[in-house]
Amino acid sequence: MYNTPPPHLMQGIHLLQAGQRTDALNYLRHAVRTEAIPADGWLWLAAATDDREEYRFCVNQALHLDSRHPTARRMLAELERQDRQAGGWTMPSPGMPGAPGAAYAGAGYDSGYGAGFEGEYTLARDLSARRPSRLRRLVRILALTMLIGGCLGIVASLAVSGMIQDLARDWLQIQDGHTLTFDVSSPAFRFRVEVPESWIPANTDSSAWRDTRDSLAGRFPVPDGQRSVWDDIEESFSAAVRDPVYGDMLQQPRIVETDPDLLADQGAVAALALVRVVRLPQDANNPALSVCDRLARAGHMLETEQAPSPDNLIESRLVERDPPGDCVYRLHVRMDGVVPFLLPGVLTDTPPAAARLITLAIPVGAERYAVWTLTFADSAAAAYADALERITETLEYRE
Helix, strand or coil: CCCCCCHHHHHHHHHHHCCCHHHHHHHHHHHHHHCCCCHHHHHHHHHHCCCHHHHHHHHHHHHHHCCCCHHHHHHHHHHHHHHCCCCCEECCCCCCCCCCCCCHHHCCCHHHCCCCCCCCCCCEECCCCCCCCHHHHHHHHHHHHHHHHHHHHHHHHHHHHCHHHHHHHHHHHHHCCCEEEECCCCCCEEEECCCCCCEEECECCCHHHHHHHHHHHHHCCCCCCCCCHHHHHCECHHHCCECCCCCEECCCCEEEECCHHHHHHHCECCEEEEEEEEECCCCCCCCCCCHHHHHHHHHHHHHHHHCCCCCCEEEEEEEEECCCCEEEEEEEEEEECCHHHHCCCECCCCCCCEEEEEEEEEEECCCEEEEEEEEEEHHHCCCCHHHHHHHHHHCEEEC
């Protein structure tokens, strides 16, 4: 075991020891995805989380790395004991057998990183699903009734004015293939987005995509024995899998550019891809933070994760949308030198010199957010400027 933890793990440990559990969770979760950490690193994350399944996953990961780890074995035994008992789940405090911090004093980290937590560190888990009260359901029904009535009134007035025909035509232009529904776990997450007419889901379940893919493969052939870029881009949306613990998409559903002339000009495939669906950050000291405030914190973590230089960072901000309280966090970066790894499909022998990476974080209900990435060649930035704004305004989760 090494003496100095990797940087994100070290920062997470610092924050956790300082009592800043929410911020610590962000760093620790990022560390286990991006850094080579030992068994103790997984146990620090287990100590920080208030999610039962994440706790279990972390303990099992620690035992996978070190099957004889005494603390991990005690934590698993305590977890199994509580599984057999009725009621909620409570993480053992440092003074109890199996406590995650109890055996860290000898972990071997410098500067006190292996020291146990001070004081009680007990987290109660409320695992019961909360159903809305009868009054809340009644209020929702009344609000929905008023909303439907208002919509009918608007439609009637538009029909009288003749504007409804224009609206219908605009809608039909984007209807096919642009309302995206797919399963990432149970239940399904449904998204809607408006994209250019030539963009369609690269969904192997769709005959429209398969026909388009075959046509594009004929226009952009690959040498014998090489893998087609379309094989790397397409996925079965119905079979898309989301990591149940960390939320990363193990297969990334994409909506892609299919206009052959635009593809030839850019030399790469522009794409909008779902990357992950994860929990919104929380602040124990300010539990009343709005979804948009929490999304802004998540966006700052995304910026820290990408760590763009000032010269490459184009934009990083929370975009307010209609209705009030709806928002999206947009991080826009220009990338050099890593284009073959950033763009999902390079169509020429010489890849574009630079690319644009736009990360969009949108709320998924009140407790989660989805991370999407929009990527295209830097030379196409002007061509996709309107598309970027349109996607930012319309990309949303639909219950």
